[in-house]
Amino acid sequence: MQRKITIKALTLVFLLISFVSYASEDTQKGDLKTEIKAYIQHHLEDSYDFSLTSYTNDQGEKVYWGFPLPVILWDNGLKVFSSSKFHHGKTVAEVDGNFYKVYHTKIYKTDAEGTINYDAEKHPTNAKPLDFSITKNVVVIFLVGLLMFLLFRGLASSYSKNNGIAKGAGRIFEPIILYIRDDIAIPNIGEKKYRKYMPYLLTVFFFVWFINMLGLTPLGVNVTNSISVTVALALITFLITNFTGTKDYWKHIFDPLGDTMPWYAKIPLYIILIPIEVLGIFIKPFSLLIRLYANIKAGHIVMMSLIGLMFIFKSWLGSPLSFGLAFAISLIELLVALLQAYIFTMLSALYFGFAAEEHDHHEEAHAH
Amino acid sequence: MEKLLGEFSIGLFFWQTVLFLALLLLLRKFAWKPILNAVNDREEGIKNALDSAEQAKREMENLQADNQKLLKEARAEREEMLKEAREIKNKMIDDAKNEAREEAGKLIVQAQASIQTEKKAAIAELKSQVANLSIEIAEKVVREELSNKDKQVKLVESMLGEATLN
Numbered sequence: 064m065q066r067k068i069t070i071k072a073l074t075l076v077f078l079l080i081s082f083v084s085y086a087s088e089d090t091q092k093g094d095l096k097t098e099i100k101a102y103i104q105h106h107l108e109d110s111y112d113f114s115l116t117s118y119t120n121d122q123g124e125k126v127y128w129g130f131p132l133p134v135i136l137w138d139n140g141l142k143v144f145s146s147s148k149f150h151h152g153k154t155v156a157e158v159d160g161n162f163y164k165v166y167h168t169k170i171y172k173t174d175a176e177g178t179i180n181y182d183a184e185k186h187p188t189n190a191k192p193l194d195f196s197i198t199k200n201v202v203v204i205f206l207v208g209l210l211m212f213l214l215f216r217g218l219a220s221s222y223s224k225n226n227g228i229a230k231g232a233g234r235i236f237e238p239i240i241l242y243i244r245d246d247i248a249i250p251n252i253g254e255k256k257y258r259k260y261m262p263y264l265l266t267v268f269f270f271v272w273f274i275n276m277l278g279l280t281p282l283g284v285n286v287t288n289s290i291s292v293t294v295a296l297a298l299i300t301f302l303i304t305n306f307t308g309t310k311d312y313w314k315h316i317f318d319p320l321g322d323t324m325p326w327y328a329k330i331p332l333y334i335i336l337i338p339i340e341v342l343g344i345f346i347k348p349f350s351l352l353i354r355l356y357a358n359i360k361a362g363h364i365v366m367m368s369l370i371g372l373m374f375i376f377k378s379w380l381g382s383p384l385s386f387g388l389a390f391a392i393s394l395i396e397l398l399v400a401l402l403q404a405y406i407f408t409m410l411s412a413l414y415f416g417f418a419a420e421e422h423d424h425h426e427e428a429h430a431h
Numbered sequence: 432m433e434k435l436l437g438e439f440s441i442g443l444f445f446w447q448t449v450l451f452l453a454l455l456l457l458l459r460k461f462a463w464k465p466i467l468n469a470v471n472d473r474e475e476g477i478k479n480a481l482d483s484a485e486q487a488k489r490e491m492e493n494l495q496a497d498n499q500k501l502l503k504e505a506r507a508e509r510e511e512m513l514k515e516a517r518e519i520k521n522k523m524i525d526d527a528k529n530e531a532r533e534e535a536g537k538l539i540v541q542a543q544a545s546i547q548t549e550k551k552a553a554i555a556e557l558k559s560q561v562a563n564l565s566i567e568i569a570e571k572v573v574r575e576e577l578s579n580k581d582k583q584v585k586l587v588e589s590m591l592g593e594a595t596l597n
Binding site for chain 1: 435438439440441442443444445446447448450451452453454455457458459461462463464465466467469470472473476
């Protein structure tokens, strides 16, 4: 009984304190909101140096915990320099008499003061040199590639060492490899042709999955929410699909009705049908790249917003609530990381299946 | 759309493509091919092992059936042999009995015949001995009788007397 009363009293005290603190923070809330917004925006962007975290020290300076990366520009000749010259975007870097400045994660050519001129829509009009810098995302891609290579190389060599039985860390992935083979590749592409697509399907699945998972760690990694990365992946799917396309695949696009009706009857239909089919070639990989990009980006924004909410609420009710929400969302994101990798692989396999199909589809033609 | 294009970075795209293709080629050569081959080999091995086990089982069954058949045949043969042996035995016994009976019959007939001849001989002997004995007796009696003259005379007289009577 005594204890219950104590708890009640404590709750009341906390409630009061939290209201008080809520009130006192009110003046700073505007700042905090914009700061969080900027932080989220910053997190979603690529950066020229590998900083895992940053904090503001006692002197009010931002201290970054990380290391600079090489910047590689093509601007009338190759220019290579360390990203530490930008001082996290605060200063102008001078290389061979040219001046460069980072503005919204893009490098612009400027004058010595770093002036950036804007057009009417507030877009910078400065010249942009061709930028092949090793950014944070490139480093992460490379590290994931290295990890995958070591992991699966280890798995591959464990088979020969152990008489065809997997050993070591890689064996966890054996069932997944088999799943991709038996439930993604074979049903979609067919028993006869699935073999040549397997390396791509496996690589893309594990690559997307691992990178998505890394994005959920607090390291501030986010690669699959860069449109450039998803474009590159979808482009490879697109190229493989169309370069391995059989006669039937192209016939399906340019002569979908086949011999079901005389040629003069097909002409008016084909004026509509062929553009749709041709557009379909491009829409399929485009949907791949947008889906992956948007899902991962939305996930990151929601996660970070909920985490940001904890700091905005600063109350005993709001913060745990947003913590709970953030926790729930992060669990969902774990699923999404796998699901997006699965969907990308699955749809790629489906498209390869269209490209590789080689059977008489008169029946299908009737269905059209 | 414009924002998307603004976000697009040719450098990242370039590196992603290059690194991903390199990764794809490396993994294909050093990881996926060996892994998929090993898994295929293993699955094939399991399938073969199952098949051969099935075959061995079938062979075993065949063998067992053969054994059963052989056993049955052997049993039947033994039965046959026993039956034959019994028949032979019975026949032999019958034959022996018949022969013995015949032989015995013959022996009896012979014995009877020899008994008959013996009997006849004995009777003949007995007759001759009886005749001899009676002759000897008669001789002795006659001699005794005739040693005395009176008696001889008497006998002659009696005989004469009888003869006269006749």
